[in-house]
Amino acid sequence: MAGTNGTQITFLEAIKQAMFEEMERDPAVVLLGEDVGVYGGAFKTSEGLLERFGWERVIDTPISESAIIGAACGMSYMGLRPIAELQFIDFIVCAFNQITNFVAKGHYLWNAPAPMVMRGPSGGGVHGGPFHSANPEMYFVHTPGLKVIYPSTPYDAKGLLKAAVRDNNPVLFFEHKFLYRRIKGEVPSGDYTVPIGKAIVRREGKHLTIVSYAAMMHTSLEAAEALAKEGIEAEVIDLRTLLPLDEETILQSVKKTNKCLVVHEDTKTGGIAGEIAAILCEKAFGDLDGPLMRVTALDTPVPYSPPLEEYFLPNARKVFDAAKELARY
Amino acid sequence: MKKELTRQESLDLYYYMRLNRAVEDMMVKLFRQNKIVGGLYSSLGQEAVSVGTAYALEKKDWLAPMIRNIGALLVKGVPPRDVFMQHMAKFDSPTKGKDGTSHFGDLENLHIVSPISMLGDLIPVMTGVAMAGRYLGQKIVTMTWIGDGGSSTGVFHEGLNFAATQKAPFVLILENNLWAYSTPVKRQVPLENLADRAKAYGISSYIVDGNDAVAVFTTAREAVARARAGEGPILIEAKTFRRLGHAQHDPAEYVPKEMRAYWEARDPILLYEKFLMGEKLLDAKSKKDVEERIDTLLAAEREFAENSPMPPPEFAATGVYCTGDECHKIRPKWERPVAEVTPPKSSVKAVWTVAGFGSGKSSGRANAPIHFGDTTNTIETLGSNGKGAAKNAAKVPAKKTEKAAGSGATRKARR
Numbered sequence: 001m002a003g004t005n006g007t008q009i010t011f012l013e014a015i016k017q018a019m020f021e022e023m024e025r026d027p028a029v030v031l032l033g034e035d036v037g038v039y040g041g042a043f044k045t046s047e048g049l050l051e052r053f054g055w056e057r058v059i060d061t062p063i064s065e066s067a068i069i070g071a072a073c074g075m076s077y078m079g080l081r082p083i084a085e086l087q088f089i090d091f092i093v094c095a096f097n098q099i100t101n102f103v104a105k106g107h108y109l110w111n112a113p114a115p116m117v118m119r120g121p122s123g124g125g126v127h128g129g130p131f132h133s134a135n136p137e138m139y140f141v142h143t144p145g146l147k148v149i150y151p152s153t154p155y156d157a158k159g160l161l162k163a164a165v166r167d168n169n170p171v172l173f174f175e176h177k178f179l180y181r182r183i184k185g186e187v188p189s190g191d192y193t194v195p196i197g198k199a200i201v202r203r204e205g206k207h208l209t210i211v212s213y214a215a216m217m218h219t220s221l222e223a224a225e226a227l228a229k230e231g232i233e234a235e236v237i238d239l240r241t242l243l244p245l246d247e248e249t250i251l252q253s254v255k256k257t258n259k260c261l262v263v264h265e266d267t268k269t270g271g272i273a274g275e276i277a278a279i280l281c282e283k284a285f286g287d288l289d290g291p292l293m294r295v296t297a298l299d300t301p302v303p304y305s306p307p308l309e310e311y312f313l314p315n316a317r318k319v320f321d322a323a324k325e326l327a328r329y
Numbered sequence: 330m331k332k333e334l335t336r337q338e339s340l341d342l343y344y345y346m347r348l349n350r351a352v353e354d355m356m357v358k359l360f361r362q363n364k365i366v367g368g369l370y371s372s373l374g375q376e377a378v379s380v381g382t383a384y385a386l387e388k389k390d391w392l393a394p395m396i397r398n399i400g401a402l403l404v405k406g407v408p409p410r411d412v413f414m415q416h417m418a419k420f421d422s423p424t425k426g427k428d429g430t431s432h433f434g435d436l437e438n439l440h441i442v443s444p445i446s447m448l449g450d451l452i453p454v455m456t457g458v459a460m461a462g463r464y465l466g467q468k469i470v471t472m473t474w475i476g477d478g479g480s481s482t483g484v485f486h487e488g489l490n491f492a493a494t495q496k497a498p499f500v501l502i503l504e505n506n507l508w509a510y511s512t513p514v515k516r517q518v519p520l521e522n523l524a525d526r527a528k529a530y531g532i533s534s535y536i537v538d539g540n541d542a543v544a545v546f547t548t549a550r551e552a553v554a555r556a557r558a559g560e561g562p563i564l565i566e567a568k569t570f571r572r573l574g575h576a577q578h579d580p581a582e583y584v585p586k587e588m589r590a591y592w593e594a595r596d597p598i599l600l601y602e603k604f605l606m607g608e609k610l611l612d613a614k615s616k617k618d619v620e621e622r623i624d625t626l627l628a629a630e631r632e633f634a635e636n637s638p639m640p641p642p643e644f645a646a647t648g649v650y651c652t653g654d655e656c657h658k659i660r661p662k663w664e665r666p667v668a669e670v671t672p673p674k675s676s677v678k679a680v681w682t683v684a685g686f687g688s689g690k691s692s693g694r695a696n697a698p699i700h701f702g703d704t705t706n707t708i709e710t711l712g713s714n715g716k717g718a719a720k721n722a723a724k725v726p727a728k729k730t731e732k733a734a735g736s737g738a739t740r741k742a743r744r
Contacts, residue, residue: 054675064487067453074457079661110443113651168651
């Protein structure tokens with residue numbers, strides 16, 4: 001775990017360090033994507049990588065998401081461990097067929113592992129508008145064969161990205177861009193990974209469980225602090241990985257609190273909250289003392305204008321209100 | 330047809346074309362006996378394309394077949410039983426019943442990437458295989474096929490454009506069989522020659538008579554050699570004809586009778602037999618020997634396939650994920666010094682730096698480097714001799730040569 005001699009770094013720096021260190025460690029790791037080389041990435045997550053690792057390992061591509069994913073897949077068949085960057089994760093759906101039909105099904109169908117990472121900045125709250133704010137994680141959580149990671153802290157971002165590079169499966173890695181420069185955290189000085197598929201309890205509590213991830217994890221913690229002032233102790237779980245989902249951590253917590261609120265920035269219908277509700281009904285029905293509640297974005301595209309986007313997104317107030325309502329059961 | 334082949338090459342091409350046809354003939358029988366679970370697609374009349382192109386590859390090279398490239402799989406070393414069992418959904422098939430037809434591959438030994446049904450996807454994938462092969466120093470060439478229909482997909486364009494910008498050692502066979510299911514090529518593409526698509530990517534292309542086995546092979550051999558030498562991807566349009574329907578269920582009544590008659594008279598195997606006999610490479614006896622050899626082989630292969638069990642139902646729930654080293658030990662096969670792709674040798678020096686660029690909140694550095702096109706490797710600027718370790722794939726301008734090989738006799742038949 002984290003050494004005490006670590007330093008405080010931004011979420012963005014954590015991504016950069018993970019890629020740098022993995023490329024340093026293993027010459028099979030290469031990076032390809034739009035503007036990742038010369039420019040160092042639209043958010044500067046790959047700054048300096050071209051200078052250090054050269055043209056063969058840091059590959060600027062045409063604006064061709066299907067070609068980026070397809071080529072990364074071909075490279076992975078040759079034993080490389082490519083990291084494919086999507087400049088904004090919204091554009092990942094341009095490669096939807098490559099990912100869901102080609103990359104994801106290979107191991108099941110013909111025993112072909114594809115050790116590759118597909119990563120990019122996601123999420124709203126930065127007034128990016130409908131095509132630069134998406135949370136498309138559930139399209140892929142619905143696809144067997146993929147792993148889907150969505151971290152909330154620099155420590156997890158770095159450790160999980162390293163784990164993703166070393167994993168033998170195709171991994172989608174979502175980086176919430178609201179966190180890039182706003183969140184700082186300590187990382188150890190040495191090499192470490194965070195296991196894929198394990199949630200973590202960020203705050204202990206006994207009255208209800210709030211399950212969240214990515215930027216909404218911070219929103220949930222903020223709400224939990226406010227709830228504590230009113231005597232409601234919320235347990236906050238950070239999923240970190242959405243596929244495979246760590247059911248055990250959720251069930252353990254709900255067994256204790258008997259109430260569950262899921263908070264996500266993704267839209268409501270088909271969001272992971274619905275899946276968690278089903279799991280609780282199947283496996284913890286007797287433990288529940290209240291309905292599963294959800295605080296999510298609206299079922300609309302992400303609107304551009306700040307008042308619209310604020311209305312669209314969940315926030316600490318909405319989480320606080322929902323949690324209070326749930327606590328009354 | 331010129332004599333440009335060794336005796337062995339000439340006879341191998343004949344054997345594999347005959348084997349290709351015999352395997353598919355046998356599958357038609359199996360289909361009619363309800364022993365084939367799903368659809369059955371035919372390459373009748375297109376055998377010279379699959380066999381002639383794949384035969385131009387070396388053992389270490391990689392290919393990815395499409396649905397009508399059973400011949401290419403046989404050339405690459407796939408035993409006919411695997412093809413039978415794939416279609417019969419048997420447990421001993423390469424995919425153990427999880428997929429059918431030519432949808433299987435072999436990363437370890439035969440270097441085959443499995444296709445999927447969505448057309449064009451293999452083009453960027455085989456581009457990636459080619460780039461990785463070059464990166465690892467393996468000097469391989471990759472090959473895949475696409476139909477006239479598949480050449481209209483977006484990923485065809487994305488993949489070929491990316492391959493061209495990367496000068497990937499990749500050969501794409503555009504198998505123009507004149508029909509995409511029921512739609513004639515003229516209604517899909519406003520081009521007389523689909524090879525013209527190569528111009529858009531600044532790459533070389535060939536047009537070849539797809540029913541002329543010698544022309545197909547010699548053209549593919551030249552293209553493979555050029556791709557291996559670093560000229561970048563090459564497109565070969567093979568003009569041919571799909572003699573049967575899209576699949577077994579389709580009687581293809583939309584095909585004009587005269588068109589079918591023209592191409593049936595140009596059967597690639599009959600044409601090639603005539604050629605071989607003229608060259609005294611084949612006579613009635615050696616032809617019979619080949620037939621007997623294939624009959625004996627296929628009888629045994631079929632028996633093996635028929636005796637293979639169906640998969641146990643619960644097998645459906647397994648194998649979605651690689652579980653780690655005990656499942657797959659993933660290790661790239663380096664054939665060049667790893668030091669060439671690791672710092673300091675891999676490092677490149679910036680052409681210039683711009684004051685303040687990259688000094689924003691996200692950046693740890695004051696002046697980030699700007700790189701344009703032809704930056705050299707740091708190691709070179711430090712005075713090391715020899716060629717750059719990381720050969721800049723993008724900086725050599727593509728040499729464009731367009732040439733036609735083969736007779737190109739198909740034009741008059743196209744309508």
